[in-house]
Amino acid sequence: MPNLGIFLLLSAVLFITGAAGVLVRRNPLVVFMCVELMLNAGNLALVAFSRYHRTTEGQVFALIVIAVAASEVVVGLALMVAIYKSGRPMDIDEMSEMRG
Amino acid sequence: MTILIAAPQAASPALTILVAATAALSATSGLGVVLSRRPLYAALSLVVNMLSLAILFVVLSAQFLAAAQIIVYAGAVMVLFVFVITLLNPLREDSPVREPVQVGIAVFLSAAFMALAAVMFLGTSKPGVFPEVDIVAGATPFGSIQDVGTQLFNVFAFPFEVTSLVLVVAAVGAVYLSRGK
Numbered sequence: 710m711p712n713l714g715i716f717l718l719l720s721a722v723l724f725i726t727g728a729a730g731v732l733v734r735r736n737p738l739v740v741f742m743c744v745e746l747m748l749n750a751g752n753l754a755l756v757a758f759s760r761y762h763r764t765t766e767g768q769v770f771a772l773i774v775i776a777v778a779a780s781e782v783v784v785g786l787a788l789m790v791a792i793y794k795s796g797r798p799m800d801i802d803e804m805s806e807m808r809g
Numbered sequence: 810m811t812i813l814i815a816a817p818q819a820a821s822p823a824l825t826i827l828v829a830a831t832a833a834l835s836a837t838s839g840l841g842v843v844l845s846r847r848p849l850y851a852a853l854s855l856v857v858n859m860l861s862l863a864i865l866f867v868v869l870s871a872q873f874l875a876a877a878q879i880i881v882y883a884g885a886v887m888v889l890f891v892f893v894i895t896l897l898n899p900l901r902e903d904s905p906v907r908e909p910v911q912v913g914i915a916v917f918l919s920a921a922f923m924a925l926a927a928v929m930f931l932g933t934s935k936p937g938v939f940p941e942v943d944i945v946a947g948a949t950p951f952g953s954i955q956d957v958g959t960q961l962f963n964v965f966a967f968p969f970e971v972t973s974l975v976l977v978v979a980a981v982g983a984v985y986l987s988r989g990k
Binding site for chain 2: 711712713714715718721726728729730732733734735736739741745749756757759760761765766771773775778779780781782783784786787788789790793802
């Protein structure tokens with residue numbers, strides 16, 4: 710069995726990849742997917758630590774993170790559709806203001 | 810699954826190979842999400858990434874979470890993503906990335922943090938060896954539905970209820986946002 714460091718390193722790699730995607734990409738849908746990648750990386754770290762300490766709490770946290778991520782995706786994609794219907798360009802730099 | 814959990818951890822090269830291959834697949838598909846030009850390809854890379862993470866969850870004896878990951882993430886969430894991508898098809902980007910300066914800074918910071926993480930997690934003198942999770946007769950297996958459910962409904966009952974509230978608010982918000990004028 711590989712040790713904890715491998716899993717944490719993979720988690721860090723995925724998180725950094727996602728963060729770089731959020732910083733670099735313009736398409737809001739891809740930015741969303743990169744946020745999902747970051748959440749998944751956090752989940753992997755939670756599960757690895759849960760296994761390391763032999764307690765189930767980390768898995769429960771990860772489950773709640775999955776639920777919150779799902780609701781976040783629902784709201785975010787509804788926003789995308791609303792912005793698309795209003796005829797604005799799908800560019801993250803065009804959406805930097807909260808006002809409509 | 811039981812075999813994976815009960816396997817003696819000192820000598821199991823098959824498990825090491827499985828974890829290494831899955832980790833490589835996961836990192837590659839993660840890069841695919843960021844680097845692919847088309848949003849649909851990014852979504853498919855993300856599906857691969859989530860499935861590989863589900864395999865790693867099984868290795869970490871989180872069987873229930875692996876199932877939830879596949880059903881909720883690779884199933885529901887990604888279907889929603891693909892649906893919206895195909896719905897908003899004319900997402901042709903003139904330049905998919907931002908200004909070169911921004912990209913340069915992002916790549917530099919990522920490389921720096923990646924090096925930091927590698928030094929932190931691999932260069933430590935104390936290897937984090939996972940403790941044995943053996944199956945005792947009569948006890949609930951670690952990471953099973955029973956185990957997670959007992960925790961969720963006893964200790965974390967309040968966060969669980971709050972999560973359901975969050976889900977309801979999100980559903981109502983989504984309906985409100987996407988209503989017809």
